[in-house]
Amino acid sequence: MGELQAVFSGAKELPLWGFVLRATLLYFALIIGIRWMGHREVSILAGHNYLVAAGIMSLSAVRMVNAEASLTSALLIVFAYAGVNVLYSYLDIKWPKAIDRGPVMLIENGRINKKNLLDTHVTIDNLLGQLRLKAAHNLSEVAYAVLEPTGKISVIKKSPTLPLTRQHMNLPAKYVALPALLVHDGQVDEENLNMLGFDLNWLKSKLAEKGFGRPEEVFVAALQADGAIYVSA
Incomplete structure (x- = not known):
């Protein structure tokens, strides 16, 4: 019990499992904090986002390697950083010219x-x-x-x-869509298959044209926008 308390409060010496536990807890705290802050923090779209990311990482690195540093205070600071960043980002949305830099x-x-x-x-x-x-x-x-x-x-x-486009040449617009995944790592995506109006027999026939006898032999199979099937083993 004493060693576990030392992991959270800090001590001159910690067992190896103590460092592992501190690193694991800080890792999950960072994941939760970053998810709370949303996509904006991941892409670092503003100056305050950068400062928060740099501060949290620096804090975490120190707490992971310094046995005497308090893990509890580190966890509190991580979530405090994240909370302030969420508030600051909200203010940035409301008053962008006052909070962040403009173009x-x-x-x-x-x-x-x-x-x-x-x-x-x-x-x-x-x-x-x-x-x-x-x-x-x-x-x-x-x-x-x-x-x-x-x-x-x-x-x-x-x-x-500017490059020449189909519009400049008075050509009809070309249909563009994301490829639909049909097989991944040998597993058939039945939801995508049904949504496209195809069945397993159709898929097997298309794979057979590519030289594959079973979906289990395929790593990735996708239906492209042009109607062609992309297959990779």
Whole structure:
């Protein structure tokens, strides 16, 4: 009982299982906290999200390796961090201009905004590198470049440099859909199969065309948007 209490309150020395237990509890606390904070925290869309993530990870690392640190206080701090972040994110939704940074125009109507570059500490090399990542290799191609609150740069090209689309060629729109999973790791997804209006005999016949005798031999089989069957063993 004394050793278990020491795991939570901290001690000069802890048994090996004590470190394992501390790490496990902190891991689950982090998972619960991150799920509570939602997708926004995972993608770190704002400055306060980054600070929360960095603070929680730093706190957890210290509590995992420092035997004298209190695990109880660490768990409380993790959930306090998460709670403050949820509140701050709510305020950010209500009053975004007051809470978080807004987008900054770096290129406007094809002209570089020197003042905004200086204010945001973005160098010309940084800007050119980000433009290349967006397949804009020449400044003359860019109509607008915006530094988003996430720290990434969005690029809108001038219309003459945009790629040719089916709409430009007056062609009918092409149907686009996600592939429907039919088999995964040898298991038939009967729900998807029924939803598509097919049965197991149809699936087996399609797999036979690909050289597979049974669904159990297949790792992934999916029906693609063009009607073709993708199969991988």
